[in-house]
Amino acid sequence: MTQEIEDKGTHQIIKPPNDLRQKTKPSRSSPPNFDPIAKAEQALHQMSGNFTLWIEEEVAALVKAWSVAREAGLSTDSMDDLFRAAIDIKGQAETFGYPIAGSIADSLCRLVEHGQEGNQLPEPLLDQHVQAVRAVVRERAKGDDSQIALSLLHNLTDVTNDYIAQSA
Amino acid sequence: MTRVDLSTVRILIADDNSHMRRIVRTLLNSYGARDITEAEDGAEALELFKASGPDIVITDWIMPIFDGLELTRMIRSEDASGNPYVPIIMLTGHSEKKRVVEARDAGVTEFLCKPISAKGLYMRVLNCIVNPRPFVKSKTFFGPDRRRFTNPHYAGEERRTEPAPQQAENG
Numbered sequence: 001m002t003q004e005i006e007d008k009g010t011h012q013i014i015k016p017p018n019d020l021r022q023k024t025k026p027s028r029s030s031p032p033n034f035d036p037i038a039k040a041e042q043a044l045h046q047m048s049g050n051f052t053l054w055i056e057e058e059v060a061a062l063v064k065a066w067s068v069a070r071e072a073g074l075s076t077d078s079m080d081d082l083f084r085a086a087i088d089i090k091g092q093a094e095t096f097g098y099p100i101a102g103s104i105a106d107s108l109c110r111l112v113e114h115g116q117e118g119n120q121l122p123e124p125l126l127d128q129h130v131q132a133v134r135a136v137v138r139e140r141a142k143g144d145d146s147q148i149a150l151s152l153l154h155n156l157t158d159v160t161n162d163y164i165a166q167s168a
Numbered sequence: 169m170t171r172v173d174l175s176t177v178r179i180l181i182a183d184d185n186s187h188m189r190r191i192v193r194t195l196l197n198s199y200g201a202r203d204i205t206e207a208e209d210g211a212e213a214l215e216l217f218k219a220s221g222p223d224i225v226i227t228d229w230i231m232p233i234f235d236g237l238e239l240t241r242m243i244r245s246e247d248a249s250g251n252p253y254v255p256i257i258m259l260t261g262h263s264e265k266k267r268v269v270e271a272r273d274a275g276v277t278e279f280l281c282k283p284i285s286a287k288g289l290y291m292r293v294l295n296c297i298v299n300p301r302p303f304v305k306s307k308t309f310f311g312p313d314r315r316r317f318t319n320p321h322y323a324g325e326e327r328r329t330e331p332a333p334q335q336a337e338n339g
Contacts, residue, residue, distance in 0.1 A: 011306035013313070016253040020223055020297045024172035034171070040198035040286035047194060054187045084230055088185050091261030091282030095191065102283070109261075 044095075051096040052140075058092060059137050061085045062105075066130045074121055082126075083112045089133060100149045101136045104129055107153075107160045114164050125163065129156055170298050174201040177297075180222035181206045182213035182239060183259070184231045188284075192226060192259070195289050210234035214242055218250050224296055226289075229260035229271070236260070237274045244275040244310050252310070253303060255296035259284065275311030277301065 004015040062085040069078035086108045093102030108129040115121035132152050135141075141149035179201055183189045189206050196204055205220055207213035211233040217225065225243065227236040234242075236258055244252050255277040260267070263281045271279050278292040301312040 011304055014303040014305060016300070016303060018300050020177065020300070023176055023223065024174060024297050026171045026173045030171065030173055036199040037287050037290050040195045040290065043194050043198040044191070044286060058187070087230060087261040092188060094283035
């Protein structure tokens, strides 16, 4: 198989050979009723026993990054580390069963990104986000039935939105 | 659903978070993939890309040394030894539209927002295999055609002077 190239003057359109299609052709011995998504969901469920430990490890990384940032000052490097820890929680908390913690981490990410654009960041608000994520996981506030966790999330999001709007 | 056999497909996962790497590997194994390698940062991922020649790359955005966006640019560059047409799936906590556009402009094939789901990842992998996009090469861009959908009924002249962004696919 060779690639096809179409010259359009300002650019070329290239169709690379699709070896992957050939490589993934099901063989006759492949089970006909195999459902890869159902199998993957089942595998995810089987590993969910680890999720509480894993979210606790992520929270510990966030708390550590924040502690270092407070001691060293809110520098570019320390805020980058805090952002990394926060976006990991934002991306994984729902998978681990803690969607509210993920949403609080999302608010923290937006706040830190706002600071990365040269705006002054309020240390107490950063601290409140970190402590809120920590509390939600510590109290096992997993679903939407935790009114305190939800109210914490809404308040932090509102204050963050106001802050970003006012200082932009 | 289209059936594919992933048992011989070589997949490279680049993510600095060990929990996420384990989740992605578990999902891929469940789909039938067996040949999976992992990298903890962009530099290690580029080394493994050159050494192992993966069929699909799944990368996080934020990683130490260099990030997923830089990794994508390096894989797509003429200097990189290896397959510059390799499908790249960006799996990231970033969800803003500007990030999707930025990833697409760097040469990413598919964009998938975390939290990850079994279906979301499978559909991106399947798309790379079943619906491969042609590549565009111009003075300023090399990567999968950023116009995912071509109107087969369009009979007008080609208006593209540069392969400009037109539509962002959301993950």
